Each structure stands twice: as structure tokens, then as C-alpha cells.
Amino acid sequence: MVVDDERDRALLAAHVAGDRDAFGTLVALHRDRLYAVALQTLSDREEAADAVQDALLSAYRAAAGYRGDARVSTWLHRVVVNACLDRARRRAVRPTVALPPEDLPATGDPLGERETAVTVQAALAALPLEQRAALVLVDLHGLPVEEAARVLGVPEGTVKSRCSRGRARLAVALGHLRNPAPAASVPLGGPDASAGPLPAQPERPGAGP
């Protein structure tokens, strides 16, 4: 990881110094993961593609402003996630829909796993946007909470709360909760779930915005 970040920092520095190929190389190293984050956050292939493109162009132009206090990959994720959140908020009048099955990559068990993946993806798409974004980073892509907090620009406690609340809603939606009675007071995300203010309750006061 440290080696990767040193490589990324060297590429970014080369780009800022005028190396015309450095940024493309950097993007090639990260674009699969950045696109996956965008697609799972936005649940729309074209929107995700546009968000990644806009974000990377912004990063290209703003590279000189990278201060180096976070990993380069964290910085790139943050730019992409912000682009996704901006797009999702702009389209708030439209409900978030699950990825169509053809946008989900094939799995080894096309019968069972694919069906499960579609179901999970649909439940994920119905979550409030902020919870979904946190879960995508932490549970789908394995970012440590600290790094996810940097990406999202919120305190770690907020990320923990959003992830846990999101998992709870998913547990209800996927039928994993044996006694879902407490969920009655927490409606799952409806048509406006992608917009916010999303949690049914305010987030923990101590957890920050």
C-alpha cells in the first residue's frame, strides 16, 4: 500500500511537472475501482461514466492543488464520490433504480449468485444516498473507516453510523432480521431516498454532520 502510494505520488508529481502521460497512467491504475464505486453509488451506468469522467478531468486540472495529506487513491476516490453525490442530488427528483442485471458482472454461478446480486444491488440502490455511499466504500470496497471518512469528508463516527444504519435497513430489506419490529419506525428509502436529508433520524449528534 505504501509502495502503491509512493508510485501514485510520483505519477501525480510528474503530471504537475508537465509529464503528459503521467496522469493517464495514474488513471489506468485506479479507474476500475473508481468506476465500480461510482456505479454502485449511482446505480446508473451512464451517470457513473459521466461522473468518473467529470471527476477525473477535475482531478487532472486540480492536481497542482493536491496537498499530499491523504493517499492519492483516497484523493481520487474523494473527487469521484463528490461528483457522484453532486449528480445524485441534482437528479433527486428521480428515484434511484437498481442496476439492470446486464450491468452486473457475471459470477461463477449464473443461476444463484447473479439473482442474489441483483436482489442485494436493488436493496442497496434503495438506501438513502449517504448511507449507500458509506457502505459502498467500507463494505463493498473494503476501505478502512478512517479512509472512508476522508473520502466522504465526514467524521469517522458518522461513517460508522451511516454504515450501521444502512446495514440495518438492508437486513430488513433482505429478510435477514428475525424480528424486524423495530424497523417499523424507520421507513426504508422511498422514491426520494437518493436525495436527503436521508436518515429517518438525525445522525448521532456526536458523530458530526
Added chain:
Amino acid sequence: MSAHLDLDDLADLLAGEGDDAQVEHVAACTRCSAALVDLEDAQQQVRAALSALPAPQVPADLAARLDAALLAARPPEPAAPRRLRGVPAPLGEDGPGQDGDVRGGTAALPLPRPRPRTSREPSPWLLRGAAAAAVLLALGGAVTLVVRQAGSSADSTAASPAMASAATSGPPALKVSRTGRDYRAGRPALRAALPALLSAPAARPEAAPDADPLASADGQTLPAPAMQAPADPLERLHDPGELAGCLSALAERGTRGAPLAVDYAAYDGRPALVVVLRAPAADRVDVVVVGAGCRAGADATLLSTRLPRP
């Protein structure tokens, strides 16, 4: 605290973000205590389900778009001549391997530079018109350039054989709109406008010097106040040669095809040109929003997207 905890409260407790009152309540309440254990088990299953989701990979067309967008964002090579595809290099210029000949099979075509014009030289409008036609033909689309200008006598004013060819060869004709609309909303706004942009009337290429670029083909001034300001940054792109240079820069990127329509408009409060191009799939179009700085070799892309063709 006497009321039972709801799902968000329990989730916060599991995240270690509950408050003291909630902790005390769970310690004393068998119902909430059981619900907390139940939720913890369920969350483990959720985490497993999420981590098992297959990770999507960048589709090839998006990879190409990204590469193209980043190429387009590059500043121009400092000392290299701008080159356009398909134009033979003059003998004795630029031997092989020169910087700037990065794409191979290209030849130098210097950008138009303002300089004093002698009485023997043709009008810059004619030269640019011819360049526009040549560039548009080089794009492979045999595009009919449409620029509405006052006093056009349509069929009789082709500036050169190339221009005449461009004017009379096959479709698609480039549709030109001047809505002045701000496409700030991005993709949804572009998608909504596509039918109108693709059905805008086409006109003939025209190279009338000193014509009023804000007048329509029938001599009527176009109702486009936003485009009529004297300091309109898009004014340069009303010049056929400049527009052709911009379109050539766009068409060189990725898998984009021939330009189909343009709209002199705005994006996020700034003057912008919306360009609709053919996409590899017949049922899609590429839509690119460029800034007023779009020119040959530098497309100044502000937004790029692929949309269903209406």
C-alpha cells in the same frame, strides 16, 4: 429512557455511537437487548452479501472515453505544429519522428494566424470556409456545414471545389441551433434537448464576407439575445473554419463519429457549444459540451456523455 429503541438507535449502538441513555436502556430491556443481538447477526449476513457482490469493471467504451477526455484536456504541445489527419505533409517539412507527429499518418496544417491581407489574397472567410469543408470532409462524414448568414445566395457561393463538394455531398447535414440555453443540469437537460437539436433546420454552407453572423438564412435576425452580445465569447466559433477546427478536435477523440448538430448555448453560466456526434452504436449519440476555447487540437471539453438517440 422508557421507549424502546428503533432500528437506527440499535444500529448506532452497534456502531459504538449510541448515547449513555440508550446503553442503559438496552441493559435493562430484554426486548431491545434481543433486538440488538438479532440485528448484529443480520448485519453480519449483510456484510457478507455486500462483500460478495461482483465488482464491475470499466467497460471498453468508457475506457476509451476517459482516455479521449484526458487527451483532450492536455495542453497543446509547445513547439509542435498542429496536425490534422489526411492532409499530406509538404515535402521538406517535418521529417519522421518529429514531436507532434504522435498519431502517425498525419501532416502539418498550420492553424490560421491573423496577418495583414493583401488585395490579391482571397477573403479570410473564403479561406476558412475552404478549410472548414476540407476538415469536415476529412472527418469522413461529408458534413454539410450550416451557418446561417445574411445575404446568402446559397448555391452560388461555394468558396472552392472542396466547399462545393462539402455542400452537395451526402448526409448528414450539420444542424445548427442557437438556443443560448444553459445546460447546467447536464445529462438530463441534454437528453431533453436532443430531439430539437437533431431536427433543427439545415442550411447551406456560406462564405459571404462581412455577412452578419447573427442573421438567419432568409435575412432575418435570429432571436438569440444571449448570442448577440458584442463580446460573445462564442463568436469565433460562428466562423466556419474555426467551427470546423473545433469539430475536428472532437472527432479525433475516441470512437466519436461525424458531428450531427451543434447548439450555441451555455453550460454552468458560461458560453458553450453543444456538439452532437454519431456514436459507434446506431441507437446512441455522443454529446460533448465544449467551451469557447474549442479549436483544432484543443477541444476544451466541459462535459461529455453518451445518450440514447431520439
